[in-house]
Amino acid sequence: MxxxxxxxxxxxxxxxxxxxxxxxxxxxxxxxxxxxxxxxxxxxxxxxxxxxxxxxxxxxxxxxxxxxxxxxxxxxxxxxxxxxxxxxxxxxxxxxxxxxxxxxxxxxxxxxxxxxxxxxxxxxxxxxxxxxxxxxxxxxxxxxxxxxxxxxxxxxxxxxxxxxxxxxxxxxxxxxxxxxxxxxxxxxxxxxxxxxxxxxxxxxLPMTELNGRASGAAVKSLLANVYLTMAGFPLNKGAEYYKKAADKAKEVIDFGTASPDKINLFTNYADLHNNATENRLEHIFAIQYAAGIANSNYQSYFLPNNTNITASGEVGTTVPTASFLSSFEAGDKRMVEKEFFFKSYYDGGNGAVFPLTKSYVFKHFDAIANGVPGTSGTGNAGLNYPLIRFAEVLLIYAEAQNEVGGPTTDTYDAVNRIRNRADLGDLSGLSQAQFREAVWRERWHELCYEGITWFDMIRLHKVYVDGSNTFVDFVGATLSTAVTLQQKHLLLPLPAGDFRNNPNLRPDNPGW
The missing domain is CATH 1.25.40.390 (Serine Threonine Protein Phosphatase 5, Tetratricopeptide repeat)
Incomplete structure (x- = not known):
């Protein structure tokens, strides 16, 4: 009904x-x-x-x-x-x-x-x-x-x-x-x-769950994210809520420390998009798909437009900007071919190496659907889409705890776990302000193309300037896509159909 x-x-x-x-x-x-x-x-x-x-x-x-x-x-x-x-x-x-x-x-x-x-x-x-x-x-x-x-x-x-x-x-x-x-x-x-x-x-709820429903860790992780957001714009609840966010994220981290076979970072980036590792370790909560039953149709939007390099569709409508790619640190493993990004693949998915003109997103790449050397792709993607990863929980903790009282051994450990996986050196000896921006940079790079960056921009009222590796105020910032942001962009306009039909929704958000 x-x-x-x-x-x-x-x-x-x-x-x-x-x-x-x-x-x-x-x-x-x-x-x-x-x-x-x-x-x-x-x-x-x-x-x-x-x-x-x-x-x-x-x-x-x-x-x-x-x-x-x-x-x-x-x-x-x-x-x-x-x-x-x-x-x-x-x-x-x-x-x-x-x-x-x-x-x-x-x-x-x-x-x-x-x-x-x-x-x-x-x-x-x-x-x-x-x-x-x-x-x-x-x-x-x-x-x-x-x-x-x-x-x-x-x-x-x-x-x-x-x-x-x-x-x-x-x-x-x-x-x-x-x-x-x-x-x-x-x-x-x-x-x-x-x-x-x-x-x-x-x-x-059990602390971890392999069947795709929410676990205790998923609930705590989302609550930590909510507290972190409430500490920033627009509620500006500050220190009390940064502390709540840090404490809740730490519960998940402590569980992972005690049970590293249940919650942990993957050793290899390939496991972020491996069908066999779904709902395990780093994947705390994801949108569930199953090839041939509920296909993950998002696959094609990350692939280069109309190149026929894979067995599935290719649209090319979410493509990394060159300036953002250039902002990763020298030696960052995430920039190695076929880690987070790729600039070549195999003709038809399983043929000869096929060079591309630029880099595309690989962190969501479904090898079963697209094909690998020697094995044709099925054309049906079943890869889950991540909503909460343990990497994000570590960064929530590092950011929130730093706001409570500056960097500590634990906050350095949290962010350095992510940096070490990327073959980057440890952070150390930073002021509170320096550590704050260091964590933000890790969020921009580690969590890119997962629907998280925009929400960071509006809760922080900050924009990452990839050319200078710095942060500036949201209002008046110019993105690498040549857009200058205005105050009104912090919220969306209400959907026109609902706004027209329901007078109780008025007025619209400021500036729209």
């Missing part, structure tokens, strides 16, 4: 399967699509079904947004570290040039899909406790999953749009008051996010 809010989004009880290569029980679930709530939440198994349907919504991230574009590309387009090789998609090109308006397809799809996931989570949170014969432990666990997902969706929304409608109950009919909601404040949205994550943290 479909639950529709005509002015915000289409809120669906999808019941779709949340499928992973490593969790066969997901693949055996019956599809409960189009089943009404009155006849659905009747047996304990339905709790897992609605939660798995909510996890499935995360795949909107890689869904198409017009020709040669996908939703996830919006974040990298804003970062100044990427450009496109095609001109066919005006919506995507307008993001790169910051000429976007509320009519941009990417904006409307992010808004709609985030509220769709929130709608599913709200339904799960309300209905799971009413299911007959469900145990208290299972009720707590599945509601915990739903609250983690609601928090994640709202975390995206509040950073992109600021004040947004704060919906915490399902919408069942056009007569519901929440069909035309007012915008909640940024502070209220963050209060809900934190409350949801604290509930999820207390839900009894």
């Amino acid at each position: 479909r639950f529709t809010s005509k002015n915000i989004s289409t809120l669906l009880l999808t019941g779709s399967l949340w499928m992973t290569a490593g969790c066969s029980d997901f693949l055996r679930e019956e599809d409960p699509s189009n089943i009404a709530p009155a006849t659905f939440f009747t047996v304990p198994e339905h709790a897992q079904a609605i939660v798995d349907g909510t996890y499935e919504n995360l795949r909107f991230h890689g869904d198409g947004a017009g020709i040669f574009s996908a939703n996830f590309q919006m974040l990298d387009a804003f970062s100044g570290t990427a450009e496109t090789e095609t001109g066919q998609n005006s919506d995507l090109n307008n993001l790169y040039s910051f000429q976007h308006t509320g009519d941009n397809l990417h904006l409307s799809q992010w808004w709609r899909q985030l509220y769709e996931g929130i709608g599913n989570a709200n339904l799960a949170i309300e209905k799971i406790p009413t299911i007959p014969r469900i145990t208290e432990a299972d009720q707590k666990k599945w509601v915990g999953h739903a609250k983690f997902l609601r928090a994640f969706h709202y975390f995206w929304l509040v950073r992109l749009w600021g004040d947004v409608p704060l919906l915490t109950k399902p919408i069942y009919a056009f007569t519901d008051a929440d069909v035309t909601p007012k915008r909640g404040s940024v502070a209220d949205v963050y209060n809900l996010i934190v409350a949801d994550l604290l509930d999820a943290e207390a839900a009894g």
Whole structure:
């Protein structure tokens, strides 16, 4: 059954399967699509079904947004570290040039899909406790999953749009008051996010999880990220929240120290995009895909446009800028061919070496889909997309703890673990200000092309100048893509359709 809010989004009880290569029980679930709530939440198994349907919504991230574009590309387009090789998609090109308006397809799809996931989570949170014969432990666990997902969706929304409608109950009919909601404040949205994550943290989830659902480590890592963001713009909660972020990240780091076979950095960068290592060690939480069942269609957007070097599609609409590539330190292993980037591949995926005219992103490269020497690619990508890596947790800790009282042995250790993997020397002897910017630089380089850089820019109100390896204020900064940023760019305009249909959303964000 479909639950529709005509002015915000289409809120669906999808019941779709949340499928992973490593969790066969997901693949055996019956599809409960189009089943009404009155006849659905009747047996304990339905709790897992609605939660798995909510996890499935995360795949909107890689869904198409017009020709040669996908939703996830919006974040990298804003970062100044990427450009496109095609001109066919005006919506995507307008993001790169910051000429976007509320009519941009990417904006409307992010808004709609985030509220769709929130709608599913709200339904799960309300209905799971009413299911007959469900145990208290299972009720707590599945509601915990739903609250983690609601928090994640709202975390995206509040950073992109600021004040947004704060919906915490399902919408069942056009007569519901929440069909035309007012915008909640940024502070209220963050209060809900934190409350949801604290509930999820207390839900009894295992610290690590191989099946693709959230683990205790995923909850703690996301909460650390939320606290770090709250410490910066626009809430500016400062030292108290930097301390909260550091403490929560340290819980994950300490678990990894005690159990390095469960949470750790990968030794080899290749394991970041190895199907066999999904949901393991460094991969704390990811969007789940399975080749031939739920293909990871984001693959083609990182590959050079129309070269036929692989067995899968090639679009070339998220391409590293030359200036960003030149900003990596000399000797950085991430710049070695086929580590984070590549400048040649094999004709057809498994033939002779095929040189490219520039470097492209390799950190998301699916070798099974694209082919390797001696083995043809399948053409179907099933590689997960990372949302939380242990590398980010280390950098959250290093940044936050430094803000509490300057660099310490532990903060140096956290950032140097990442630098050492890149064959770079240890940081040492830095002032608090020097260490701060050193960690920011590591975030820009280690976490590039993972949809993180833009959010760093707006929480810090800073922009990395790759030509000088320095940071400048956001407003007035000129990106390597020749865009000069304005105050209004810190938030997106509200999607035009919703803005026109719901007078309670007005006024629009400043400058739009």
